[in-house]
Amino acid sequence: MNLKFLCANHRQWLMSDSRRAEQAWLEWSERGGLLCEERQYQQAVPFLGCAYELADFLLSERAPGYAVAATRFVDSAHKLMEAYRQYGATGHANYILVGASSRLARELADRSHYQLTADCIRTLYTAEASLPESWRGQLKGISASSDGDTAVPHLH
Numbered sequence: 001m002n003l004k005f006l007c008a009n010h011r012q013w014l015m016s017d018s019r020r021a022e023q024a025w026l027e028w029s030e031r032g033g034l035l036c037e038e039r040q041y042q043q044a045v046p047f048l049g050c051a052y053e054l055a056d057f058l059l060s061e062r063a064p065g066y067a068v069a070a071t072r073f074v075d076s077a078h079k080l081m082e083a084y085r086q087y088g089a090t091g092h093a094n095y096i097l098v099g100a101s102s103r104l105a106r107e108l109a110d111r112s113h114y115q116l117t118a119d120c121i122r123t124l125y126t127a128e129a130s131l132p133e134s135w136r137g138q139l140k141g142i143s144a145s146s147d148g149d150t151a152v153p154h155l156h
Helices: 009-014 020-038 041-062 066-085 089-108 111-126 133-140
Strands: none
Touching: 009 020, 020 041, 020 066, 020 111, 041 066, 041 089, 041 133, 066 089, 066 111
16 A cells, blocks of 8 residues: 655655745645545545645654654644544555554654654554554554555645
């Protein structure tokens, strides 16, 4: 499964400027959130997915700072997972959960942010009330792989 939301052109354009990426993250997070409030979960996914990809980029860039970037990443993952669950795509939601926790686990190497990162990982799992307890430990060991599937149409 390969969940990509941004087309190559938008990805390159947005990721060439962290301020531009941050603004797009904010706009797409808000738009996706509004669609979720209107119970239009499937329509929210492309916006929330783009926001999630940008949050990943901003985390890599530590923009505007590690704590903010990590918090936004977790928030983006939660919103996207919830939208998927609300329209019945729990497999996609679980894929995001595993991918987000794996992404954060790579950040544990930076000891200066270890506790915050560990808290972010814990938040991903403890907020997953719909995830059976027996799966939580199993999912932590699974890495997200790519088989070329595309989850939703790209925003252009």
